[in-house]
Amino acid sequence: MAGIYVHIPFCKKRCSYCDFHFSTTFSKYRQDLISAICLELVLRKDELKSEFIETIYFGGGTPSLLTKDELASIMSTIREHYQLADTPEITFEVNPEDAHEANLLTWKKLGINRLSIGLQSFQESDLSWMNRSHTLKQGTDAVRLSQKLGFTNLSIDLIYGLPGLSNEQWMEHLNRAMSLNVQHISSYCLTIEPKTALNDFVAKGKLIRPTEDQQSEQFELLVSTLAHAGFEQYEISNFAKDQKYAKHNSAYWNFSPYLGVGPSAHSFDGQQRRWNVANNTNYYQHVGKNQDWFEVETLTESEKWNEYFLTGLRTKWGILKKNIQKMGGMNSSELPLMDTYLKNEWILEADASFVLTEKGKLQADGIASSFFRVD
Numbered sequence: 001m002a003g004i005y006v007h008i009p010f011c012k013k014r015c016s017y018c019d020f021h022f023s024t025t026f027s028k029y030r031q032d033l034i035s036a037i038c039l040e041l042v043l044r045k046d047e048l049k050s051e052f053i054e055t056i057y058f059g060g061g062t063p064s065l066l067t068k069d070e071l072a073s074i075m076s077t078i079r080e081h082y083q084l085a086d087t088p089e090i091t092f093e094v095n096p097e098d099a100h101e102a103n104l105l106t107w108k109k110l111g112i113n114r115l116s117i118g119l120q121s122f123q124e125s126d127l128s129w130m131n132r133s134h135t136l137k138q139g140t141d142a143v144r145l146s147q148k149l150g151f152t153n154l155s156i157d158l159i160y161g162l163p164g165l166s167n168e169q170w171m172e173h174l175n176r177a178m179s180l181n182v183q184h185i186s187s188y189c190l191t192i193e194p195k196t197a198l199n200d201f202v203a204k205g206k207l208i209r210p211t212e213d214q215q216s217e218q219f220e221l222l223v224s225t226l227a228h229a230g231f232e233q234y235e236i237s238n239f240a241k242d243q244k245y246a247k248h249n250s251a252y253w254n255f256s257p258y259l260g261v262g263p264s265a266h267s268f269d270g271q272q273r274r275w276n277v278a279n280n281t282n283y284y285q286h287v288g289k290n291q292d293w294f295e296v297e298t299l300t301e302s303e304k305w306n307e308y309f310l311t312g313l314r315t316k317w318g319i320l321k322k323n324i325q326k327m328g329g330m331n332s333s334e335l336p337l338m339d340t341y342l343k344n345e346w347i348l349e350a351d352a353s354f355v356l357t358e359k360g361k362l363q364a365d366g367i368a369s370s371f372f373r374v375d
């Protein structure tokens with residue numbers, strides 16, 4: 001199993017909280033950039049060896065800004081140079097204002113079968129300080145129209161722990177999310193990243209930083225409310241109905257190989273991590289010369305161990321005993337640590353795995369990092 005990630009580094013506006021790689025001034029070079037993405041796909045066509053491509057994920061930035069021709073050229077390059085599985089999962093991140101009928105029909109025709117729609121909040125005033133380029137109505141209309149036009153695998157993104165968001169308001173957001181009848185919800189706690197407008201708003205007192213307690217309470221409400229509505233929390237921040245897990249993201253968490261193309265995209269082949277330059281102009285110029293557009297790092301045994309704990313413990317499948325054994329087993333300081341977590345009921349031991357309990361999920365990253373090794 002292998003996947004392809006395509007990073008589309010364009011956005012209409014700069015959302016106040018976002019520090020992903022994107023540019024809002026791209027019209028002069030967008031054609032060069034799309035050509036470079038296609039060229040990178042061709043240059044790297046043998047890296048995944050003979051593996052069938054089971055998942056393709058267009059992330060960003062804003063993939064829904066791609067024109068029909070641009071998306072068609074990327075899709076046809078992939079189809080021509082890679083062996084696709086029979087029905088690969090093909091996900092497209094969509095900003096609500098782009099989800100109109102003509103676009104939705106085009107995406108469907110070009111093989112997109114899963115949409116991840118960025119609703120973020122059900123409160124107009126949040127969308128405003130976030131500097132989102134859509135209204136609340138556009139968000140819900142995007143979901144309804146996608147359903148009407150036959151998309152049966154829909155995910156929405158919601159952020160909690162927002163400045164001023166009360167638990168009652170958050171419950172209302174969750175109820176509205178559930179009324180949309182989507183198959184999947186990704187919900188992340190707001191992080192206030194340095195060098196973002198949000199960081200400035202908070203520093204200047206224009207917005208109040210939520211407390212950790214408020215964020216934990218909203219996380220607990222998220223988990224219990226979605227569980228009650230039949231969503232399975234298969235990863236700390238990801239919830240699915242009827243096992244409609246995001247196959248692409250699940251592969252990241254399982255350490256499966258994937259190829260990432262486009263500026264700032266990351267790749268992993270089981271041994272090495274590789275990341276592309278996070279600069280659009282450098283990217284297309286260097287790919288054009290087939291020269292220096294990425295860096296590579298070979299993971300040490302300790303790094304593999306650390307990543308396995310960090311990603312594995314966040315999932316409902318946990319960390320598998322057979323994989324721990326393959327990596328040499330737990331050492332004399334890790335075994336008592338695991339015992340303490342088991343006694344405190346932060347981790348549960350199953351026949352073949354260790355899994356976080358509900359209580360443990362509140363401390364997922366802290367628990368995982370307590371097992372970290374250094375070379």
Ligand SMILES: C[S@@+](CC[C@H](N)C(=O)[O-])C[C@H]1O[C@@H](n2cnc3c(N)ncnc32)[C@H](O)[C@@H]1O
Nearest residue numbers: 017018020060061062093118157188189190191
């Ligand atoms: C980088 S966006 C790309 C998708 C699309 N452009 C959009 O805005 O919906 C992917 C997701 O990351 C999440 N995200 C980005 N920055 C975040 C932050 N500072 N805190 C929490 N979630 C964030 C948002 O939920 C967003 O939908």
Ligand code: SF4
Nearest residue numbers: 011014015018060061
């Ligand atoms: S949240 Fe999405 S639309 Fe907003 S700046 Fe980030 S990538 Fe672009």
